[in-house]
Amino acid sequence: MSVRRLADQQPESFGFTPENEAWAATEIAKYPAGRQASAVLALLWRAQAQSGYWLSKPAIEKVAQMLDMPKIRVLEVATFYSMFNLAPVGRYYVQLCGTTPCMLRGAEDIKAVLRKRIGESGHVTADGLFSWNEVECLGACCNAPMVQINDDYYEDLTPQSFSHLLDDLAAGRPVRTGSQIGRKSSEPVGGLTSLTTLYGVDGLSGKASVASQPPANDQPPHLAHLDEGAAHAHAAAEEAHIGEALAKLPADATAEQKANAVGARPLALEAPRGAADDLQRVKGVGPVNEKHLHDLGVFHFDQIAGWTTAEIRWVGTYLAFPGRIDREQWVAQAANLARGGTSSKVVGGHGDHDVKAGR
Incomplete structure (x- = not known):
């Protein structure tokens, strides 16, 4: 575990929004008297989300106050877990999975796009839009390579599709989360090869x-x-x-x-x-x-x-x-x-017809 320090520049104060304050009270009430410290991870996570995906010193101290914990204890938690960002990140915070399955499927190529487009890990672009970090397994190995951007996964990436994705985010255009080639869940890339006509558990097949x-x-x-x-x-x-x-x-x-x-x-x-x-x-x-x-x-x-x-x-x-x-x-x-296929698969194609609704 590397040494993780708080950012040099800190805001003067932190306070939960009324909605988050009420949520925190409900979360704390889940634990018996004297065990409120069990809510520390949840409260730190909510504080980070409210602050644009990073934790400030005042936010850490606020959580310590709410849980009646020594400040150093909460600081220990915040600096131990890498899911907590201790310095500001971009509006779109990209977490690149670099674990073995993603690495074997092209994570290094995705990393090259990030370095070219954003800069080195931890750097925030001048417009404040992007920053990135390499993380350990994000749990979507079958759909590698993949990244997490804020709260969403983007899977089955290529350098081209990932570059387009960043362009769309920067321009404020709608983007599709999940697989970027359209497959569902962890299906094989080429489509289902078994149970292709069984759509439920009702025994129907064929x-x-x-x-x-x-x-x-x-x-x-x-x-x-x-x-x-x-x-x-x-x-x-x-x-x-x-x-x-x-x-x-x-x-x-x-x-x-x-x-x-x-x-x-x-x-x-x-x-x-x-x-x-x-x-x-x-x-x-x-x-x-x-x-x-x-x-x-x-x-x-x-x-x-x-x-x-x-x-x-x-x-x-x-x-x-x-x-x-x-x-x-x-x-x-x-x-x-x-996916880069050189030909399309057609089933019963009939060519193009000059048809349009209303004609």
Whole structure:
């Protein structure tokens, strides 16, 4: 354990907000009389969060006062645990996992981006936006390399996608947390290889269950690379589901009203992150559909790869071809291309059609 010291420059005082003061009182009350010191980690963590992810000397002393502990005891705790930052950090505090799995999967390349973009570890950029540190295992080994930025994980990174992520944060654009190639949880990179048609614990399996039991909205089956029959069965189920919802709408409903009735609009970018990806590499996307996707703020493979089932329904309905994105497995194709694949996988593709909602 290296020596950790408080920052030279300190604020004059620290006080919890009324909300955090009430939270702290509830936390302290969990412990019997004489054992309030057990809340020290929780209170220090909340003080750090309130102060922009760093602990000042006045904050440490405030926690000591609230817990009736000697100041030196609380200082010992704060300086022992590396999760407490003893000096100011950037608005976006990047913690890079450098443990063996991440190192083997490219953490050094991510570190090179951080050094080039931000500077050395511990340095805060002049605009106050970024700082970074290398930490031990963050618990997402299967999705290495990865970083934690403030309270969120960003996984399956490449130097290119990580650079784009920093650009988006700096510009205030929306970002997608979690896997940057769209896979769910710790699935294999190439998609599920077993139980690909079993979506629950109800005993259903086989192609029939794909049509009758579509997965939850945040777990599209497209990352599983379904075979042609399963993909078509799921697409048919989606078309039927969407058709029932649209039948309840007025005849003059707009394309957006129809899409909103069946799904959720995906996050949009105002402009490409540098050069837009060639979306026509996704089988089923031709010049017409590529233009429509650009109009929706979709310019990159990783955006399509991250679509949930609700977002797929929204886009498919808006573009007036519900079920087709499922049938042609755009998400699986885009995930492969986002990882640097040289070709896309198509299931039952039918080429691009000049279609758009309302036409």
